[in-house]
């Protein structure tokens with residue numbers, strides 16, 4: 406079985422003690438590809454360096470809404486340069502976070518819009534973070550209709566919004582939250598959407614699936630999310646894994 410973890414933060418300091426061991430162990434655990442998601446400008450070169458030395462990793466470059474107040478016009482050039490490097494393919498994670506509001510909302514919107522424009526110009530997929538900001542996220546995404554590809558990461562909005570995102574060219578990714586006991590809304594959405602537009606991810610070291618909540622997440626735990634989705638869809642894990650693996654390559658515009 407091959408599994409693509411479509412969203413991880415292996416550069417997080419929580420992996421400092423055992424990052425190399427983990428990187429060596431993942432392919433034999435069935436995690437054959439991982440998308441390392443960038444969060445801020447300082448992370449752009451770090452992601453590119455990690456991806457450059459680990460052949461099964463892909464990377465993104467971008468500024469997370471938490472760090473939106475560091476966005477400058479020159480940041481676009483930094484992202485552009487990073488995306489010329491090997492296996493650096495996506496712009497992310499980008500979006501809006503009105504839960505934490507670590508940057509002012511107008512600044513978040515400016516930063517998100519600038520990076521959507523860059524992705525459209527370069528024809529690159531985006532990795533979108535939308536937390537409690539569904540209205541403004543969709544308003545911005547609609548202005549890029551016909552020029553969007555990529556992923557709605559850690560999806561938490563409604564089924565109607567999921568369908569509209571798919572219509573806009575995006576894939577819908579579910580992580581460890583799908584295994585939470587109160588995730589009734591996500592179960593309903595994950596059961597209904599077209600299978601060929603679904604992805605799974607860990608967002609590790611965060612969003613650890615049940616029964617490991619409260620401990621560090623890592624890419625191997627994606628198998629618990631796979632299991633939950635297999636139950637929801639009534640499809641055996643192997644068949645589902647194969648479909649999701651194919652989907653991951655299509656979502657990021659990669660050749661298999």
Ligand code: NI
Nearest residue numbers: 412442498608
């Ligand atoms: Ni993330």
